[in-house]
Amino acid sequence: MPVRVLLVDDHEVVRRGLRELLEDEDGIAVVAEAGGVDEALVRAAATRPDVAVVDVRLPDGGGVELCRRLRAAADGPRCLVLTAFDDEEALVGAIMAGASGYLLKQVRGQDLVTAVREVAAGRSLLDPQTTARVLDRMRRPPEVDVLDALTEQERRVLDLIGEGLTNRQIAERLFLAEKTVKNYVTAVLSKLGMERRTQAAAWVARRSR
Numbered sequence: 001m002p003v004r005v006l007l008v009d010d011h012e013v014v015r016r017g018l019r020e021l022l023e024d025e026d027g028i029a030v031v032a033e034a035g036g037v038d039e040a041l042v043r044a045a046a047t048r049p050d051v052a053v054v055d056v057r058l059p060d061g062g063g064v065e066l067c068r069r070l071r072a073a074a075d076g077p078r079c080l081v082l083t084a085f086d087d088e089e090a091l092v093g094a095i096m097a098g099a100s101g102y103l104l105k106q107v108r109g110q111d112l113v114t115a116v117r118e119v120a121a122g123r124s125l126l127d128p129q130t131t132a133r134v135l136d137r138m139r140r141p142p143e144v145d146v147l148d149a150l151t152e153q154e155r156r157v158l159d160l161i162g163e164g165l166t167n168r169q170i171a172e173r174l175f176l177a178e179k180t181v182k183n184y185v186t187a188v189l190s191k192l193g194m195e196r197r198t199q200a201a202a203w204v205a206r207r208s209r
Contacts (some may be wrong), residue, residue, distance in 0.1 A: 002029040003120040006049035006077060008040045010059050010067065011205045014105075018053060021109050028116060037061040037069075044070055049077045054099075056083040056090045061179060064093035065186045070096040078119045082107075093190045094126075128148030149191045157184040161197050162204025 005022055007015045007030055014185045019030045031047040035042035037060045037071040044052065052070055054063040080101040081094045094102045100119040115125050147155065153174075169186060171178040180202065185197060194200055 002027050003032045003051060003116060004047065004049040005116060006031065006040065006044055006047065007033045008035075008052060008058065008063065009055040009082070010057075013145065014055075018112075022116065025113050028113070035059070036085075037066045038144070040066055041069060043170035044073070044077060048075060051080055051116050052077040053080045053082055053116065056081060056094075061168045061183055062093070062186055064090060064099075064190070065182060067094065067099045072155055075196045078122070079120050080115055080125070092192075092193065093186065094187075096195045106140040150188065151154050154184055154188050157181065158192075158200060160203060161185065161200050164201060170194070 005028060007018050009015050013033070015033045015035075019033070022028045025031055031041035031049050034043045036058050040052070040054070044128065052067070054066055054070075056063040058066065063081060063083075070076045078104065079094075079097070079099040080107055081090070081099045082103055091102055101115050101124065102121075103115055103125070105116075110162070118125055124206045128178055136154055150158065156174060157170060160173060165173065167178050167181045170176075170185075171181045171209060172182070176184075189195065189197065192200060192203070194203070
């Protein structure tokens, strides 16, 4: 059976190039394309790919959040994150979201093909030293001055997480779309070096004592 691939990128030219590159190889089939998070979730459910090649930045949300949702689904695909930027925050998010690989878009074509095969086989392409450093950062409680890295709106969202509000409740309180709140929550967790909102809520509670 060929490796079934879902391509997620908001640029059609990029998707077309990736499709041509991957389908030129034996044993790889691109079964679907998507330009955003919602479309990708629908296509993934319909085609059940083995690997999702996901851009970090998408018009309706982050690629990291998409990876988290894909991995949470039953028989969800393994995720290979592609980005044009060497961004440690995105790497942290990708690791926490369960991505199997993280590559810059400047990667050589053959290396990308190899990465898809490796990820499909259940192997990780995350550098062990980088992963260890990131995991160590996640285990350490964040310093108080980490709040300096948050925008004013992100601080509001963090405070409401601390109150135990859901994304929908936060959206209603701040007069925002629920999808927008999800993006803020993802950004806040990434900047705090945390994986779950319960960790953020507990941290807020400790600070307020």
